[in-house]
Amino acid sequence: MQIQDPLFWRAGAVSTTLVMLIVLAFLSIDSYGYIRAGGINVPAYDVINRHIAYEYDWSRHASTPVVGEEELLFGQKFSADEAAQIMRKGKLVIQSRNCMNCHTFFGNGAYYGPDLTKSWLDPAWEQIWMPMTGKETKEEAMVAFLMNPDQYPTWQRRMPNLDIDEEEARAMVAYLKWLSAIDTNGFPANFGRMQPR
Numbered sequence: 001m002q003i004q005d006p007l008f009w010r011a012g013a014v015s016t017t018l019v020m021l022i023v024l025a026f027l028s029i030d031s032y033g034y035i036r037a038g039g040i041n042v043p044a045y046d047v048i049n050r051h052i053a054y055e056y057d058w059s060r061h062a063s064t065p066v067v068g069e070e071e072l073l074f075g076q077k078f079s080a081d082e083a084a085q086i087m088r089k090g091k092l093v094i095q096s097r098n099c100m101n102c103h104t105f106f107g108n109g110a111y112y113g114p115d116l117t118k119s120w121l122d123p124a125w126e127q128i129w130m131p132m133t134g135k136e137t138k139e140e141a142m143v144a145f146l147m148n149p150d151q152y153p154t155w156q157r158r159m160p161n162l163d164i165d166e167e168e169a170r171a172m173v174a175y176l177k178w179l180s181a182i183d184t185n186g187f188p189a190n191f192g193r194m195q196p197r
């Protein structure tokens with residue numbers, strides 16, 4: 001086959017496309033092992049039964065979630081099924097209210113409010129919202145805030161009341177707790193060490 005021959009180029013294009021399709025399939029399967037719930041970077045949903053810390057890992061130069069001892073959410077131990085159910089509900093409520101119209105998850109969405117990927121780990125829950133709401137646990141303070149954000153503002157920008165009931169708020173808190181346990185390679189950078197509000 002001559003280099004001037006169109007067949008030469010066609011054969012080249014077809015074989016390159018085929019090889020890249022195989023590479024793409026391999027990468028997709030490989031990524032799935034990292035990003036599915038229960039995968040390498042994403043814990044299973046029942047991680048909400050445990051304490052989640054966020055520690056700087058000097059070898060990676062990134063903050064990394066550390067899953068610790070049992071720490072029940074709302075004093076309830078979720079089975080794998082119950083955890084999957086509440087996660088589904090939390091995700092649906094988040095979609096139904098279009099939280100991403102103001103917030104980001106993993107950096108996707110709008111930049112009016114803070115990124116919510118690590119919100120569960122935000123020191124502001126203990127430092128600002130627990131005293132403000134008078135609640136004894138972080139999760140109860142989050143529920144109170146999500147149900148009535150207009151009553152507990154901290155920034156100049158305020159979150160509007162989105163007419164969320166208690167069950168919906170609890171499901172979103174469970175979802176946010178699980179989300180915070182995902183290893184995001186340190187995203188968002190410097191979380192929890194931002195300027196004081």
Ligand code: HEC
Pocket residue numbers: 093094097098099100101102103112113114116118119120122124146152153154155157158159160162172
């Ligand atoms: C109209 C814009 C807007 C929408 C829609 C919105 N938020 Fe917010 N949200 C904000 C703003 C602004 C703040 C910062 C409020 C403050 O600090 O006083 C905030 C703060 C928060 C916080 C506290 C974050 C932290 O760690 O400091 C959480 C959690 C939160 N929102 C969750 C949600 C969820 C869940 C939804 C969807 C049900 C939602 N928001 C919809 C604007 C919005």
